[in-house]
Amino acid sequence: MGVQIQVTDKINWNQENCFLSGEDTERLDLMCRTKVPENAIHFNQQVPMESYLNSEYFFKASQNICFSLFETDRCPVPWVSKLNRCTKTLVFSKFNVQTYSNSGVNNVDCIPFGVDTKLFNPSVKPFRFGRDKDEFVFLTSGDFTERKNFEGLIESYVKEFNSNDKVCLIIKAHYSGFTKIYKEMCIRKLKQIVTRFNGINPPKILFLGEKIPWYDMPKFYTAGDCFILTTRGEGLGYPFAEALASGVPVIAPDFGGQSEFLNSTNSLIVNYEVRVIDDLEYLRKCIISVNHSWCHPHVPDIRSKMRFAYDQRDLMKEKGLRGRADMEKYTWQASGLEILKKVFNI
Numbered sequence: 001m002g003v004q005i006q007v008t009d010k011i012n013w014n015q016e017n018c019f020l021s022g023e024d025t026e027r028l029d030l031m032c033r034t035k036v037p038e039n040a041i042h043f044n045q046q047v048p049m050e051s052y053l054n055s056e057y058f059f060k061a062s063q064n065i066c067f068s069l070f071e072t073d074r075c076p077v078p079w080v081s082k083l084n085r086c087t088k089t090l091v092f093s094k095f096n097v098q099t100y101s102n103s104g105v106n107n108v109d110c111i112p113f114g115v116d117t118k119l120f121n122p123s124v125k126p127f128r129f130g131r132d133k134d135e136f137v138f139l140t141s142g143d144f145t146e147r148k149n150f151e152g153l154i155e156s157y158v159k160e161f162n163s164n165d166k167v168c169l170i171i172k173a174h175y176s177g178f179t180k181i182y183k184e185m186c187i188r189k190l191k192q193i194v195t196r197f198n199g200i201n202p203p204k205i206l207f208l209g210e211k212i213p214w215y216d217m218p219k220f221y222t223a224g225d226c227f228i229l230t231t232r233g234e235g236l237g238y239p240f241a242e243a244l245a246s247g248v249p250v251i252a253p254d255f256g257g258q259s260e261f262l263n264s265t266n267s268l269i270v271n272y273e274v275r276v277i278d279d280l281e282y283l284r285k286c287i288i289s290v291n292h293s294w295c296h297p298h299v300p301d302i303r304s305k306m307r308f309a310y311d312q313r314d315l316m317k318e319k320g321l322r323g324r325a326d327m328e329k330y331t332w333q334a335s336g337l338e339i340l341k342k343v344f345n346i
Contacts, residue, residue, distance in 0.1 A: 003344070006040070007031040019213055041065060041343060047079040048086060063087040065343055069096055069235030071147060071256055073274065075103035076288035088343070092236050093257040109342055114332030115241045119218055122247030122324060126223035127216075129206055134166050136310050139224035139248070141172035141239055144186050146232075146282035149297065151193050153230040156302035157205075158198035165203050167310060172208040172220060183209035221246035226309045226316055230270060230302055233294040234258050240267075241330065244323030249316045251305045255295035261330070266323035268309060271301040 007028065020028065042061040044052065046068050052058055064086045070076065075083070080103055083089045088107045091097055100108045131137055138157070142148045150173065161167050175186035186209060194202050212220055221227065227243035228251040234240075237258030240250050250267040252258060255274070262269065272295040277283060283290055309316050 003340070004034055004036050004040075005031045006034045006036045019215075021215075043067065044086070047076075047082050050082070053082060053085055058085075063343065065090060067091075068100070069093075069257060070099065071233035071235045072277070072289055072292035072294050073099055073233075074292055075100045075105055076292075077103075078288060080104050090339075090342070093260040095255075095257055095259050096235070111338045111342065112330055112335050113236060113238075113241070114335040115238075115245050115327055115330050117245050117324075117328050117331070119215070120221065120242050120245035120327075121218070122222065122320070124218040124222045124246065126221075127219045129170060129208075129223055131168055131170075131206075131223070132166065135168045135204070136166065136313065137224040137226075138167070138169045138251075138306065138309075139172070139221065139227045139243070140169065140229050141220070142229060142231075144173045144175040144189065145285075146279045147294070149230045149232050150190075152297055152299055152302065153228060154190065154193045154205075155197045156230070156299050156306060158194055158202045159299075160303040160306050161203035161310075162198065163201040163203060165310075168204040168206060170206045170208065170224065172212065174209065178209065178211050217242065218246055221248050224248055225313065226251060228252065228306065230297045231256070232296065237262070241327060244320070245327040247320040247324045249309070249319035249323060251302070251309060253295050253297050261326060263326075266319050266326055268305040268319075270297045270305055272297045 038060040039062045041063045042057060042065065044064070044066045048064070048066055058064060066083055066086045066089050068083065068089050069091055083105045088109055089100060089105055090109055090111050091100060092111065092113045094110055097108050097110050140150070140153060144150055150171070157169050171190065173186055175182045175189065187207060190205070190207060194205065221243050227240065227248050229239065231252065234256035237256055240252060240258045240262060243250055244261070244266055250262060251270060252262060252267060253270045253272045254262050255272060274293050275296050276291065276293050277289055
């Protein structure tokens with residue numbers, strides 16, 4: 001698009017290694033070597049650091065733009081004053097436009113995100129995962145945290161189905177990390193939940209605790225008949241977008257950024273109520289969420305939606321096709337063009 005980009009480190013946040021293709025590595029290296037004028041437009045992510053706000057880079061920039069998102073009903077209080085020092089805050093959903101604006105953040109605007117519909121598509125040959133041919137497969141993935149609400153999902157699944165049903169739940173999850181000790185902790189938690197709600201004849205569950213390279217993730221999605229995540233809140237809900245792009249329908253609440261693209265034609269929307277966050281373990285880890293609210297999905301409705309998906313397979317396939325068509329408009333090119341309009345006035 002003709003825009004010069006210089007990339008600089010923000011913070012040493014994560015030591016995980018990530019494979020990049022040769023093309024991606026070359027482009028990233030070019031952006032790291034590129035030098036732009038001091039009065040260029042500066043972009044930050046989530047919230048600008050105090051050190052940046054007090055640096056000469058901040059004051060010399062022609063504009064300071066911040067990409068941000070958050071999963072609850074408001075923007076964290078410590079972020080508001082920092083974001084208000086920026087020229088504009090860009091979020092990815094009308095949900096966050098409302099939550100940030102209601103929290104006192106000025107100049108909030110929405111831009112679309114992008115999903116690679118060539119990489120994620122229904123024709124990708126799936127992983128087999130040892131599934132039986134006639135099984136209906138639910139997929140889920142994410143960090144095993146309180147916000148993702150795996151407990152509510154597993155409770156619903158093992159209460160609604162049993163070992164006599166031709167059904168399988170594939171859980172791709174990690175608990176803080178991917179080492180052996182973290183995988184064992186995750187497995188213990190899963191077993192405890194299953195035992196608590198159906199320790200006699202639970203339905204089939206497969207646990208994936210290993211990393212799947214990004215280029216193989218499409219095989220994960222096409223391995224299932226339905227993607228389900230009974231999350232309490234999402235800033236974006238990217239796995240939902242990847243699933244829909246893969247032609248896989250979704251079961252989820254629409255509290256969060258996913259409300260931008262989940263609807264009754266491509267998904268089964270789970271009922272919920274919004275409550276103040278009272279999970280002390282979560283608040284201990286995410287203290288900026290104190291006094292925030294998120295959604296509490298209704299277990300009976302999760303069960304009902306899972307049973308409907310299991311029984312109405314042809315209808316769910318139609319929803320998956322609709323979701324694929326919906327995702328084809330969410331391209332990175334469209335996102336880039338919107339940034340050119342709203343930031344560069346091109």
